[in-house]
Amino acid sequence: MHNLLHNLNDEQLAAVTLPAQSALILAGAGSGKTRVLTTRIAWLIQTGQVSPSGLLAVTFTNKAAKEMMTRLSAMLPINTRGMWIGTFHGLCNRLLRTHHRDAALPQTFQILDTQDQLSAIKRLIKAHNVDDEKFPPKEVMYFINGAKDQGLRADKIEPYNADERKKCELYQLYDDQCQREGVVDFAELLLRTYELLSRNQPLREHYQQRFKHILVDEFQDTNDLQYKWLKLLSGHGERDGGSALFAVGDDDQSIYAFRGANVGNMSAFEREFKVQNLIKLEQNYRSHGHILDAANVLIANNSKRLGKNLRTDAGHGEQVRVYEASSDLAEAQWIIEETKSLISDGAARSEIAVLYRSNAQSRVIEHALFSAGIPYHVYGGLRYFQRAEVKHAIAYLQLMDNPHNDSAFLRVVNFPTRGIGLRSIEALQAAAEQHRISLYAAVPYVAGKAGSSLGGFVKLVEGARFETQQMALPELVRVVLEASGLLTHYQTEKEGADRIENLEQMVSAATQFVSEEGYGQGAPAHLGPQAQAQAGVPIVNEDGFEILDADAALPTVMSPLSAFLSHASLEAGDNQATAGQEAVQMMTVHSAKGLEFNNVFITGLEEGLFPHESSSREHDGVEEERRLMYVAITRARQRLYMCFAQTRMLHGQTRYNMKSRFFDELPEESLKWLSPKVQSHWFANKKSAWDETPLVGSDNAIAQKIAQKSPGSGWRIGESVAHGKFGEGVIVNIEGSGNNARAQINFGSHGMKVLDLSIAKLERLGR
DNA sequence: AAATTTCTAGTTTTT
DNA sequence: CTAGAAATTT
Numbered sequence: 001m002h003n004l005l006h007n008l009n010d011e012q013l014a015a016v017t018l019p020a021q022s023a024l025i026l027a028g029a030g031s032g033k034t035r036v037l038t039t040r041i042a043w044l045i046q047t048g049q050v051s052p053s054g055l056l057a058v059t060f061t062n063k064a065a066k067e068m069m070t071r072l073s074a075m076l077p078i079n080t081r082g083m084w085i086g087t088f089h090g091l092c093n094r095l096l097r098t099h100h101r102d103a104a105l106p107q108t109f110q111i112l113d114t115q116d117q118l119s120a121i122k123r124l125i126k127a128h129n130v131d132d133e134k135f136p137p138k139e140v141m142y143f144i145n146g147a148k149d150q151g152l153r154a155d156k157i158e159p160y161n162a163d164e165r166k167k168c169e170l171y172q173l174y175d176d177q178c179q180r181e182g183v184v185d186f187a188e189l190l191l192r193t194y195e196l197l198s199r200n201q202p203l204r205e206h207y208q209q210r211f212k213h214i215l216v217d218e219f220q221d222t223n224d225l226q227y228k229w230l231k232l233l234s235g236h237g238e239r240d241g242g243s244a245l246f247a248v249g250d251d252d253q254s255i256y257a258f259r260g261a262n263v264g265n266m267s268a269f270e271r272e273f274k275v276q277n278l279i280k281l282e283q284n285y286r287s288h289g290h291i292l293d294a295a296n297v298l299i300a301n302n303s304k305r306l307g308k309n310l311r312t313d314a315g316h317g318e319q320v321r322v323y324e325a326s327s328d329l330a331e332a333q334w335i336i337e338e339t340k341s342l343i344s345d346g347a348a349r350s351e352i353a354v355l356y357r358s359n360a361q362s363r364v365i366e367h368a369l370f371s372a373g374i375p376y377h378v379y380g381g382l383r384y385f386q387r388a389e390v391k392h393a394i395a396y397l398q399l400m401d402n403p404h405n406d407s408a409f410l411r412v413v414n415f416p417t418r419g420i421g422l423r424s425i426e427a428l429q430a431a432a433e434q435h436r437i438s439l440y441a442a443v444p445y446v447a448g449k450a451g452s453s454l455g456g457f458v459k460l461v462e463g464a465r466f467e468t469q470q471m472a473l474p475e476l477v478r479v480v481l482e483a484s485g486l487l488t489h490y491q492t493e494k495e496g497a498d499r500i501e502n503l504e505q506m507v508s509a510a511t512q513f514v515s516e517e518g519y520g521q522g523a524p525a526h527l528g529p530q531a532q533a534q535a536g537v538p539i540v541n542e543d544g545f546e547i548l549d550a551d552a553a554l555p556t557v558m559s560p561l562s563a564f565l566s567h568a569s570l571e572a573g574d575n576q577a578t579a580g581q582e583a584v585q586m587m588t589v590h591s592a593k594g595l596e597f598n599n600v601f602i603t604g605l606e607e608g609l610f611p612h613e614s615s616s617r618e619h620d621g622v623e624e625e626r627r628l629m630y631v632a633i634t635r636a637r638q639r640l641y642m643c644f645a646q647t648r649m650l651h652g653q654t655r656y657n658m659k660s661r662f663f664d665e666l667p668e669e670s671l672k673w674l675s676p677k678v679q680s681h682w683f684a685n686k687k688s689a690w691d692e693t694p695l696v697g698s699d700n701a702i703a704q705k706i707a708q709k710s711p712g713s714g715w716r717i718g719e720s721v722a723h724g725k726f727g728e729g730v731i732v733n734i735e736g737s738g739n740n741a742r743a744q745i746n747f748g749s750h751g752m753k754v755l756d757l758s759i760a761k762l763e764r765l766g767r
Numbered sequence: 768a769a770a771t772t773t774c775t776a777g778t779t780t781t782t
Numbered sequence: 783c784t785a786g787a788a789a790t791t792t
Contacts, residue, residue: 061781089782113782186782221781258779358778380780417768570782590779612778628779651777652783 004042004075008035015279016040020049020213020244022234023277024270027248028310029295029634030286030596037217037248038068042075044213052078055213056233057085060221062571064594065090068217081518084211088226089186092193093566096184097557099203103196106182108402108562111569115386116407117141117185123406124174127433135166143167144174148187149260151194151225181404181438187225194229208235211243219249219269223260227268236273245273251306252299255590255628257620266306284310284634286596288317290670291640295633297667302623310634319672320640324659328361328604328648332368335601338641339374339584342599349375351598353585355632357610360650361603362586369584379587384509384573389490389499393506394568396484397477400465401561404438413439413457416489420457424450460484465526473525473560474510481506513564525561589632600636602629605644606657607748616749629662646720646730656730658720658748715743715757720765726750728765 005013012032015025016039027033041057044050059065065087069080084091093111100107112120121144122137144167147157154172159165178184184192197204214234216222222230235242247269254263269275284292292310299305321338325331339352354365354376362378369376384390392415395408403409414420427450432442440461443454464483468476481487481503490496490503514523558566585597589610604610610629615621633640644659663671715721719731729747734757741757755762 087782111782114780189782256780259781360777414768419768421768572782588779609778614778624779649783 004039004046008039009283011279011281011283012036012039015281016043018246018277018279021277022245022269022273022275023247023279024219024266024275025246025248026278026280026306026308027250028280028282028284028308029250029253029631030284031281031310032283032285033248033250033281034064034067034071034217036281037215037246038071038075040246041068041072041215045076045078050212052080052083054210055084055215056091056211057083057215057217058091058230059085059087059217062087062090063574064217087570088229089189089570092189093570094557095193095196095207096189097562097566099196099200102200102203103192104179105184105192106402108182108559110183110398110402110405110408111189111566112178112183112185112407113386113569113572114186115391116183119410120177120183120407121170121174123410124170124177127429128170128173130166130170134163135170140167140170140174144171145185145187146260147171148185148191149223149225151191151228153191177406180436181406182402183405183407190225190229194225194232197232204232205235207233208238208243213244213246215246215248217248219247220251220254220263220266221249221256221261222265224262224265227262227265231272245269250308251304252302252308252627253593253631255593255624255631257618257624263304280308282308282310284312286637287312287634288314288638290316290319291633291636293670294320294640294666295630297670298626298633298662298665299630301665302626304620304623318639320642320666320670322663322671322673322675323641323643324673324675325643325645326647328364328645329368331603331643331645332364334643335365335603335641336368336372336374338601339369340372342639343374347599349582349584352601353587353592353595353597353599353635354601354603355587355589355592355635356603357589357612357628359588361609364649365586365603369586375581375583376586377583379585379591384502384505385568386572387499387502389486389502390506393477393481393484393486393503394565396461396464396480396486397561398565399440399461400468400480401559401565403440403461406432406439409439412484413454416485418453418457418485420450420453424454428454469526470524472523473514473519473564474507476525476561477510478507510564513567514560517563517567519560519563523560525564526559589628592635593631596635596637598637599639599641600632601641601643602632603643604648605642605660605662606648607660607746608655608657609648610660611662626662626665656746658728658730658746661749715741715762721745721762722765723747723753723755723763724761726753729753 005016008016012035015023015036018040025033025036027036037057041055044055045052057065057068059068065085069083069085072078072080072085086094096103096105096109097107100109118137118141121141122132125132125135125137125140147154154168154175157164157168157171159168178188197207211233214230216230230245231237233243234245236245247266249266251263251266254261257263270278287295289312292312296309323331323334325334335354342352343349356362356365359380366376366378385394392412395411398405398408399412410425413425424446427446428439428442431445432439435442435445440458443451443458446454460483464480467483468479471479486503487500490499493499589602607613611622611625615625618624642663644657646656648655648657715731715734720728721731722728723745726745726747727750729745729750731743731745734741734743742754743757743760744752744754746752
């Protein structure tokens with residue numbers, strides 16, 4: 001038994017072997033968080049404290065869930081497939097499929113991804129003649145999702161003003177529309193499950209008693225609804241004790257507030273669950289000392305922290321290399337040079353990561369890497385199931401499984417084109433609106449030519465369903481690709497080769513899905529759970545309430561087709577981990593979270609970019625940016641580079657930025673400035689002046705000197721200056737001349753100022 | 768229905 | 783500037 005616990009440090013061991021009570025594990029970057037989580041599960045099972053079916057492990061990404069299962073399989077000889085390990089959304093999907101009746105959903109309900117949701121809202125706004133200038137669909141979507149993420153239905157929101165009242169109305173209409181169509185969005189999966197369990201006592205108690213242990217990864221990323229969901233499921237405040245909730249997270253790596261994550265859940269959890277077991281994992285196994293020092297010193301500038309300090313046994317290692325480039329192009333060029341020398345020193349390309357704050361920054365660097373002939377891989381493009389052609393194919397499959405999905409209907413009713421134009425659709429929408437039914441169901445109500453062409457489309461879908469009745473999923477997919485006319489369509493299109501390839505790939509995706517998810521290879525794709533079920537034994541509880549437990553994996557509650565469609569929505573496919581050739585890894589800092597590399601470049605460290613300018617407007621925005629910087633730094637194992645540029649093209653305009661404030665928050669001794677640290681003759685001269693005369697006097701003297709010597713003209717755009725009150729800044733623009741010359745200066749955190757050059761006391765920071 | 772022009776927004780992302 | 787959507791023309 002104890003081999004499991006081998007090689008754990010004291011902190012880790014303590015966390016793994018905690019008693020069955022609520023616990024909060026503050027797991028620093030690179031402290032072996034996943035290891036603790038999986039070993040804890042293995043230990044609980046191996047010591048007989050809980051059976052594999054008695055615990056629930058929740059993650060945010062499929063990748064993390066898979067990783068956990070893989071590691072667990074390696075530790076214990078158990079089948080992890082049937083275990084309750086998954087994402088919030090995946091687990092909710094499983095519960096809702098099993099209890100679809102109680103949740104008031106059709107068994108074949110479908111999941112809208114963000115694109116589908118947006119188009120559904122656009123449709124709604126149009127149908128109700130709402131001004132989309134005043135209520136942009138995106139904004140309405142954020143409003144709805146934001147409300148759902150807090151667990152709020154439309155009728156529970158107290159609108160601030162008329163606009164918000166309208167949004168609530170739209171929210172309600174949207175929910176009605178989804179209900180009619182038999183579709184749910186991502187947030188709905190969680191909210192619906194939450195409501196199901198809170199309203200249905202026998203069901204709730206069943207699952208509460210079942211899950212003796214609940215383990216949550218990345219707890220700092222939970223939103224309000226997810227926290228409520230966990231509280232409910234753990235039976236907090238209901239039964240004695242409730243289940244043991246084991247939360248693992250790092251408040252310093254909370255970087256998803258913008259999508260509803262609430263770090264406050266960590267302290268709320270500690271308080272509300274009266275957590276006695278708080279363990280900090282502070283031993284870092286990833287980074288060398290200077291890198292860790294930089295991270296520690298930087299993050300200490302944040303006020304709202306639970307408090308944690310990483311340490312390493314690895315020794316200081318190299319200093320962080322800092323480079324100031326004259327332009328974004330020069331920055332990219334420098335990255336190329338350093339990358340080349342890393343590679344020639346034997347570094348693997350895949351161990352070199354270039355990180356940036358926003359995607360727009362990747363272009364220049366990509367271009368430079370391309371010109372230099374260095375292979376690279378950019379993370380975060382379109383994912384497989386998001387590609388237009390794949391979404392089209394999916395839409396046909398969706399219609400076969402649930403014809404009332406209007407989003408799917410509209411996507412393909414005239415694609416490939418079959419003479420169903422705008423007027424036909426409008427007639428159909430009118431009929432659907434009138435009878436309050438789906439577009440598909442409204443087809444018989446449309447008369448004339450439009451009616452017959454629409455009828456043809458319905459026949460196509462029905463025909464495909466009939467034809468594929470006895471087929472296994474991969475075969476079904478192939479038939480639908482043909483019958484829909486998609487393959488033919490792209491064959492005739494000149495640039496359709498890639499798209500055809502993607503469509504073909506769907507057959508193999510289906511094959512892989514069927515074998516991995518445990519569907520009998522030849523099982524008919526349409527076959528309902530009843531026909532397949534050999535598991536899923538009904539459970540009768542004390543009240544005589546019959547529950548079909550969502551016990552075994554999905555095959556018992558879903559047809560292969562439904563399951564595949566859920567899979568397509570919930571797991572949009574990897575764009576990550578294209579572990580193809582050896583390539584330099586390029587990604588945003590956000591997507592670098594959880595990864596590590598021997599060599600890391602953090603680029604574009606400029607005020608306005610990183611920290612991003614919009615962060616200063618948000619509550620605790622700069623603290624979040626600082627955490628983001630902390631995440632970036634802690635990705636590096638051995639060598640870390642930081643760089644910034646004096647000028648940068650952004651939105652077609654040249655911008656002059658100051659270096660990031662984060663440089664002032666890093667320990668001097670851990671940094672090695674490769675370019676001269678903004679010192680020139682002027683600066684040097686100024687220094688001697690400082691020595692001779694008191695502060696204020698010297699400032700004045702220099703300002704006068706400047707004013708006399710070169711009234712207005714001596715300054716140039718892009719130049720760095722310092723001001724007694726506003727600190728360091730960059731001249732962005734100069735207007736007027738002579739004694740009237742005024743300069744627009746970007747003082748970073750102090751904002752943009754326009755100063756009269758003959759009056760303002762400016763000193764030059766040479767470049 | 769396809770091709771062309773015009774407009775417009777422009778952090779971060781998973782499910 | 784520039785990608786992607788929307789509007790407009792052919």
